Amino acid sequence: MRLSDLPLPDAAARRLSRLPFMAPPSPADTNRRVLITGGASGLGLALATAFLERGDRVMVADLAPAESRPESIPADARYLRLDVRSEDEWAAARDEIDEVWGGLDVLVNNAGIAQGGRIEMLTEEDWRLITDINLLGVARGCRTFVPMLKKQGRGRVVNTASLAGLVHPPTMSSYTAVKAAVVAISESLRWELEPFGVDVSVICPSFFRTNLASSLNSSDPAAAEFASKLITRAKLDADQIAAEVMLALDAGEFLILPDPDARKNYRAKRLLPAVYAKTMLDMGRKFAAATGKN
Numbered sequence: 001m002r003l004s005d006l007p008l009p010d011a012a013a014r015r016l017s018r019l020p021f022m023a024p025p026s027p028a029d030t031n032r033r034v035l036i037t038g039g040a041s042g043l044g045l046a047l048a049t050a051f052l053e054r055g056d057r058v059m060v061a062d063l064a065p066a067e068s069r070p071e072s073i074p075a076d077a078r079y080l081r082l083d084v085r086s087e088d089e090w091a092a093a094r095d096e097i098d099e100v101w102g103g104l105d106v107l108v109n110n111a112g113i114a115q116g117g118r119i120e121m122l123t124e125e126d127w128r129l130i131t132d133i134n135l136l137g138v139a140r141g142c143r144t145f146v147p148m149l150k151k152q153g154r155g156r157v158v159n160t161a162s163l164a165g166l167v168h169p170p171t172m173s174s175y176t177a178v179k180a181a182v183v184a185i186s187e188s189l190r191w192e193l194e195p196f197g198v199d200v201s202v203i204c205p206s207f208f209r210t211n212l213a214s215s216l217n218s219s220d221p222a223a224a225e226f227a228s229k230l231i232t233r234a235k236l237d238a239d240q241i242a243a244e245v246m247l248a249l250d251a252g253e254f255l256i257l258p259d260p261d262a263r264k265n266y267r268a269k270r271l272l273p274a275v276y277a278k279t280m281l282d283m284g285r286k287f288a289a290a291t292g293k294n
Contacts, residue, residue: 030055
């Protein structure tokens with residue numbers, strides 16, 4: 001009998017499917033102090049709601065001014081204005097959290113934008129914008145709060161990357177580049193912070209239904225339309241992804257692949273490289289044919 005043939009409860013089968021990335025499960029924590037960037041919509045909002053349902057204290061950060069708190073944010077969450085491109089606003093967020101809570105238990109670097117485009121159509125500004133938000137925004141968050149977590153001797157950094165940080169399809173070079181960098185930062189910090197009692201996780205979902213499509217750049221309309229269709233046609237929504245993320249955090253996982261498509265595609269790249277390469281080549285050829293190879 002193969003291991004995959006064993007009759008397992010759903011939860012056990014789900015955890016087994018994630019090996020070897022998981023650590024032994026630990027009891028779910030509650031009353032944690034949680035900061036989530038980009039938390040007014042999409043996965044950030046779904047995670048904020050999930051943490052609140054666990055009994056945690058949540059500070060949602062997003063771009064709206066403090067006096068114009070987005071209506072989407074749950075009433076029992078705190079809110080602060082934070083542009084992840086601003087060192088000053090990161091410092092202000094740290095000061096406010098220190099004043100209100102006296103520390104932080106979970107930092108979720110979630111803020112980001114979507115971007116698709118053929119390499120010759122992506123502008124210098126496209127590259128600067130996505131790097132400043134999706135990559136340097138994560139680095140700034142870690143630089144700001146890691147000293148606090150190290151001083152406490154406990155805590156967790158959770159960085160939202162993407163399956164695109166592990167699997168690199170055509171017409172997404174800028175997005176895959178920054179998401180791959182977020183995965184790399186997270187792994188490096190995992191080893192760096194473990195001696196201080198600080199854990200690190202990185203979330204790498206495949207496409208799921210979210211408003212992220214609305215932030216797609218228009219430098220390459222054909223590529224943006226292609227990516228938008230993948231997002232809007234996805235089977236899972238942000239709440240479902242967030243529920244899986246919470247289970248993975250309970251289990252102490254580092255690399256969080258919260259949906260079947262993410263796990264399948266990542267394993268295909270690692271274990272079936274010829275099949276993976278054919279799939280990527282087919283995608284590139286189909287896109288070239290659809291756009292007239294221009």
